[in-house]
Amino acid sequence: MSSFEKKNGVLHAEGVSLRDIAAKTGTPTYVYSSAHIKGQLQALQGAMSAALPADRQPLLCYACKANSNLAVLSLLRGQGSGLEIVSEGELARGLRAGFDPAKIVSTGVGKQRSEIAACLNAGIAQLNVESLPELLHIQEIAAEIGKTARVVFRLNPNVSGGGHDKISTGQKHHKFGLNEAQVFEGFKMAQSMSHVEAMGLSIHIGSQVFTVDSFETAFGKLPGIVKDLRAQGHDISRLDIGGGFPIQYKDEKLLDLDAYARWVRDIILPLETQIIMEPGRYLVGNAGVLLTEVLYAKETPDRNFLIVDAAMNDLMRPALYGSYHAIEPVQNHDAPEKIYDVAGPVCESSDIFAKDRTLPEMKTGDLAVIRSAGAYGFSMASNYNTRALPAEVLVEGERWAIIRKRQSLEEILGADIAPEWV
């Protein structure tokens, strides 16, 4: 059920007219639905609590790279979520949003020294180690600051997973994780480290994973590896089974969450560890739209372009992955249809949100939404073409708030420094 529906011919976010939001904030603006975010978290929690005993529920750590606005983080924290972070910046956001460090996990293939130190100083739950040189760094830094680093090793299972080559992470040619032999090596190294406590394993195979089969294949060797590690005397008390839960952008057949939860019960639960999961896109993807205004309906002998004021710098996914996003006018849904290419103003041919899309006819000043934009939308936005970062709005029922102001040009220009010798 979408939280973006028409009421009296005008598209609303929950109880709020998108026309009203555009009138007050301008466009382009990301608009998020609190009800949708809460509903998704509850659906995941519900599937897990139906399948697993109350005392073995997983810790859900929201992968905040999907959408790291502090209001979104606070909302999810309030619903009991933990957090997965990939940088010192995301750690700072998590702490600012009030997450208990014991519910924060840090992943990432290139953790910098300052990031490792910040994680250790904050006392987060664990660092997911992605290389053996990183493990050495962690030991060194932990010893320097007198902390014990809790780590798990990220296993690269060498299977394909994820709905698109660029969002798959679990094959041997990918930069992510360690192969099996390196995982064993990592545990051995950690045994002799004074400031590292190796606690388990993590696996994340990619995003948009549609079938339980894909998880089954990726995690196939896990029970054997856990058994062998234990036989070597290692204490395996945590398994972080990653994210990847899909959302519908178009007509994709979604993962059966109950079947997934039963798979967790049958395969992961018997391994007798704490279970951690890292959902990102699933919680926020369809909770957001990018609200935009038509600048020009431009006709050429070949194409009808709708040039809108949002661009690839605001929402990068179509240019980056060729991804599909539904597009819809905010009003006048019954206008005669026309076939459009929907494009932004940026000077790149890849600045196209949709090609050959049948839409009700639109003109200058009309509003439209680009759907499914809540995940990897704003968080990937840039200042390309010296375009200001868009505003963000959160809706709850009949009320709404700007949760990030549109960036001013002064904020962008003010960061540049021209030395006096130029």
Ligand SMILES: Cc1ncc(COP(=O)(O)O)c(C=O)c1O
């Ligand atoms: C380590 C890790 N965990 C979790 C996620 C979240 O993935 P998704 O948004 O598909 O749930 C990602 C995404 O890149 C990731 O790299």
